[in-house]
Amino acid sequence: MTTTNEREIPMEELERVTIRFAGDSGDGMQVTGTQFTRTSAVFGNDVSTLPDFPAEIRAPAGSLPGVSGFQISFSSTDIHTPGDEPDVLVAMNPAALKVNLGELPAGAALIVNEDAFTATNLAKAGYASNPLKDGSLHNWNVFSIPISTLNTRALEGLEMTSKQMDLTKNFFALGVMFWLYERSMEPTLQWIGDKFKKRPVFADANKRALRAGYAFGETTEIFHSRYMVPRAPQRPGTYRNLTGNEGAALGFVAASVKANRPLFYGSYPITPASDILHELASYKTFGVKTFQAEDEIAAIGSAIGASYGGAMGMTGTSGPGIALKSEAMGLAVMVELPLVVVDVQRAGPSTGMPTKNEQADLLQVLYGRNSDSPVAVVAPATPGETFWYAFEAWRLALKYMTPVVFLSDAFLATGAEPWPIPSVDDLPDISVPNRTEKAGFRPYDRDPQTLARPWAVPGTPGLEHRIGGLEKADLTGNVSYDPENHHRMQELRQAKIAGIANDIPELEVNGPAEGDLLILGWGSTYGSIRSAVERLQARGHSVAHAHMRYLNPFPRNTGDVVKAYKRVMIPEINLGQLSMLIRARYLVDAQGYNKVRGKPFRISEIEAEAERLIAELRGASR
Amino acid sequence: MTDTLSPGGQPALSPQNAAIIQLTRKDFVSDQEVRWCPGCGDYSILAQTQKVMPDFGYPKENIVFISGIGCSGRLPYYMNTYGFHSIHGRAPAIATGLKAARPDLMVWVITGDGDALSIGGNHLIHSMRRNVDIRVIMFNNRIYGLTKGQASPTSEIGKVTKSTPLGTVDYPISPLTIALAAEASFIARSVDTHTEHLQQTLTRAGFHRGSVFTEVLQNCNIFNDGAHREFTDRDVREDRMLVLEHGQPMIFGKDRDMGLRLNGYQPEVVKLGDDFRVEDLLVHDEQDPLIAFMLSRLYWPDFPVPVGVIRDVRRPTHDELVTNQIEEAIAARGEGNLQALLSGNDTWTVK
CATH class of the missing domain: 3.40.50.970 (Thiamin diphosphate (ThDP)-binding fold, Pyr/PP domains)
Structure with missing residues (x-):
């Protein structure tokens, strides 16, 4: 048996790792996840994160509703989502294990704080027996660590209550993860120093906890491998x-x-x-x-x-x-x-x-x-x-x-x-003038190009006028009940917004300009769709992705884009809203793919649905 | 003219400016045709408002009237200043944002009992507790006029209206008590037909810096005719209303022989003569919250109805506090550097 100091631990290189930290909402999981994220970003990985915290500020400790989680995916390649499923789950108590285990694929690593698996906590989480001992976790690679005990030991001699000491155990867990994934402790040590500037004992305790976790990884024999996720190729620039x-x-x-x-x-x-x-x-x-x-x-x-x-x-x-x-x-x-x-x-x-x-x-x-x-x-x-x-x-x-x-x-x-930090000098000037010219002023006159009315602000001599919620007479802005005027004003308001289409970029397509399938999305589904489309394209499918950043008005080429593919799939985290608009506006048979679970789409489910649509298309053409 | 304006472009409220700017009532009359029912109390309120406006020494382009929905809501159209006829109950909120953004403006809010105390109650309360420097003039006719006659939050219990055919079961609210609880820094009451008193009250309201709440008892001759007649009619008003003056004993009555005194903690109407002398009467103090609270609870027929300035105290206004925080932050840290802000404290560079 090798001595701890000389232990040779093999280093395995991975392209991408997804870790989920989970614990009680008082366990500091958001801080832990954020520190891991920062460290990985500063190191040069591409990162994507998903915090998942309970609505209750402090649900009863150890209870299922009180579980707080933070998922981070870090990679040596460009990534678009925080990962479908974690490769590693860090569970600080039985409730965190119970809430998250369902999403942990077989064979994944499971790091648990065994000290928290007391009879009381097990009961609060609804476990009849201790899963660490009853063999129910045999599908996973379990690392059971007495985190609380080891952490308290590391903090011995500090002038703190044992309760205060226990609050630092998240940093012990973070230290273990830093060791396991070969991350530097420096950014976090620095952060702790800044954060607890006025309370040196707390700074010391958290630093000790972090170092103790790291040292534990180094000296313990439960880990047989460390993992390295190399830097991702990023565009040159300064990031935050x-x-x-x-x-x-x-x-x-x-x-x-x-x-x-x-x-x-x-x-x-x-x-x-x-x-x-x-x-x-x-x-x-x-x-x-x-x-x-x-x-x-x-x-x-x-x-x-x-x-x-x-x-x-x-x-x-x-x-x-x-x-x-x-x-x-x-x-x-x-x-x-x-x-x-x-x-x-x-x-x-x-x-x-x-x-x-x-x-x-x-x-x-x-x-x-x-x-x-x-x-x-x-x-x-x-x-x-x-x-x-x-x-x-x-x-x-x-x-x-x-x-x-x-x-x-x-x-x-x-x-x-x-995020690549932009240069302020590169941002365009977007200033607009106030109306100050008295001659010819009419509150509802319009710029012929934009249809915008003048902005005549109080304090401007000679432009005193009244506005309000009653219908306005065209040009003068006086109250008007005239039927023709109302019709004209409704059309003008509509035309003003519609005209913005000429002032925004066209909808970009990632993939073939025409083909079997277009996946059209908007908002935060971008990452999942983009990743799914990359995988589908890599397998030779004729699939393109377009993502709408303007939902009113639509980019002016939207109709052309959605009509250039045999099938259009619109994944949304709702029951079919953009898909209804696209169908109504362009009379195309767009298919909604809708899941509302309070969570982002998994890449794999978009992929599967896309393949189903493509197979259907192949079947139909046969 | 600009020389007399205070630094930062904020015009001073001063009679001196008024003399220099030289505006008249006519300058405040807009070209819009006034559309209230003939005989409505609103005509008088409009006229008195236009009349006192030149006194403040504000350039008229720096004056804004904001209203909600109701008959009162039309008033801004008739003032030749900037005006905003907004949505039901929200005028104090809009005025709060305007005043925070533009401390140099003199902002008036025109509202009614339904607009201010029912749908807009929350905004009214919070604009007062923040001491937003806006002058809220609430027309109280104890009825919904524009919607043609439903009970309002100030309608007396049992009042029969279209919406309450057997009489309303809702107790009326006391507007002045609400204003006190919300800590408005200026609280007053006047009457539409008492034109001179109304002018005096609006003038005081105009010169106040901070949240003004002025209730104007107003008649709706169509849906609630005689709303306040019992104590405002010419032949009874001196006996049934108490005209307040700061530092003066509370005397009323045609013959100035009635007064208000405290009997223990209870206000009591007494007749001056052998038993009570002027020295026994309460002296009005616009800075005393207990007197203000007591006055806010007095109403006909148990007591004469107090009119005039109930409360007038000075404390920093919302826009002053907002501006101070910004000025102090800039004094301490300098003006913001956008590039530094975008970069944050934690960056890394990819070569």
Whole structure:
């Protein structure tokens, strides 16, 4: 037997690894996952993450609803999703094991904190017997480690209660994983130092825990191999890790700088949109004003007021909040003021599953208002894209004097990916002038190109005028009940939004320009669809992928694209919303592929459905 | 003219400016035809509003009237200033955003009892507790007029209306008590037909910095005629209304011989003479919250109806606090650098 110090442990190279950290919501799994992500990103892997946290802030410790998870996929190649199934599950207690085991493929590694498998915790998780001992885990490669005991031992002598010591055990687990996947501890040690600057004992404890976990990996004999995931080829540049909510907030403030107007964000706390409010509230030195309103309606009302005053007024929420804001969105359509409305979608209807993902608000944002009430809608496809579409939402809102919905979702909002940091100088100027010229001023005159009305803000001498929710007479903006005028105004409002199609890029196709199957998606399904299509193409199938970032208006070539394939498949995390629109608009027999489980699509299920459609097509042509 | 404006483009409320700017009532009359029912109390409120507007020394382009839905909601169309006729109940929310974005504007909110206290109750309350520098003028006719006669939150219990054929079973709300609980920094009441008092009250409201809540008792001669007649009619009003003046004893009555005093903790109407002298009466204090609360609870027929300024205190306004935070952040850390913000604290470079 080799001594621990001299032990030769073989290093295996892998292209991609997916790890899921799971524990009680008080176990620090989000921090653990985030640190692993950061370290891997800084190392140079492509990474994609999916946090999965419970809605309850602190569900009873050890209970099934209290389980919090964080999945990270890191790779030496370009990846688009956080992985279908984990290769490794780190389970900090029996409840975490029970909740996640179903998704762990046979043969995968399972690292458990055996100290947490007490009779009480087993009972809370609903285990009749200890799965570590009853042989029920024989399908998996189980590494049972007394994490709590080892961690407490490592912290001996520190002036802390045993309860405080136990709170650091996630770093022990992280240390083990760092060793197993040959990651540097440095970024995390640094982070701990910064985080606990004012509490040196805690900094020391967490650092010790991390190092102890790493040393345990080195000295224990339970691991027979280490794994190495080499750097991914990335485009040269400077990167950071970015979540969708961070990206959106940065995009909005960048738009404010490039439009040379102050940003105003009125919002009411709601999961999963609140982080945008938190981020923007910290941008005071950019002149950003944030307003935590008394309710969703006041939030959008204040934003409309700010825009009326010449600021960039915006509001953000999730689906239930959009329902409350719809009347005011209609007002913004009628008064034709710039406004950006963020909808970070979550599973519904009603309160639904606040922390779980869905993309079922598409029809709501397009049509969930009284009368014909057109607004522009943009939808980023990845966490990194949120920045660009937040910026784009404002470009359109300002240029066309219109509300624009920025449609994100829980997966984009909390998911993260490496993001090449753009140069501020490369961002376009999106400023628009206020109307100041008195001669010939009419509040509802329109720019012949964009159909935008003038933005005449209070404080401008000689342009005093009145606007409101009552129908406007064309040009003058006076109240009008004239039948012909109403018809004309409805058409003008519609035409203004439709005209945006000439100002946005065409729909891009990844794959053959015509062929057997087009998979058309929008929003956060991008990664799963892209990966599935790459696999299908690699197997020689005639499959293409197009992803819509503009949902109103549609890119002008959308009809041509969807008609160029024998079959069109539209995967959505709803019961068929874009597919209904595409069928209605272009009269093509698009097939929806719809799953609503609060989770992203697996690559494999999109692949399987695509193959089914292709086989059906082959069968039909035979 | 600009010399007298305070730094940062925020015009000062001052009679001096008024003398320089030299606007008149006519400057505030828009070209729109006024459309309220003939005899409506709103005409008087509009006229008094236009009349006092030149006194504030604000350029008229810096004045904004925002309204909700209801008969009162039309008022902004008739003011030759900037105006926004918004949606039901939401005017205080829109005004809050406007004022936060544009501290240089003088913002008025025109609303009614249904708009402010029913559908918009939440916004009204929160604009007051934040001390948003907006002047809320609430027309209280104790009925829904524009929708043709349903009970409102200030309708008296038992009131028979189209929607309450056997009488409403809902107790009325006390607007002034709500305003006090929400900590509005200026609270007042006046009457549509008492034009001089209404002008004085609107003038005080206009010069206040902070959240103004002014209730104007208004008659709806179509759906609730005589809404406040019992105590506002010319022949009874002096006996049935208490006109408040800061620092003055609470005296009322045609012969100025009635007064209000505290008997223990209870207000009591007394007749001045042998038993009670002026020194026994309560003295109005616009800064005293207990007096304000008591006054907000007094109503005819048990007591004379108090009118005038109930409360007037100064505390930092919402827009001042918002602006201060930004100025302090910039003073401490400098103006934001977008490139640094986009980069964050944790980057890596691929060569």
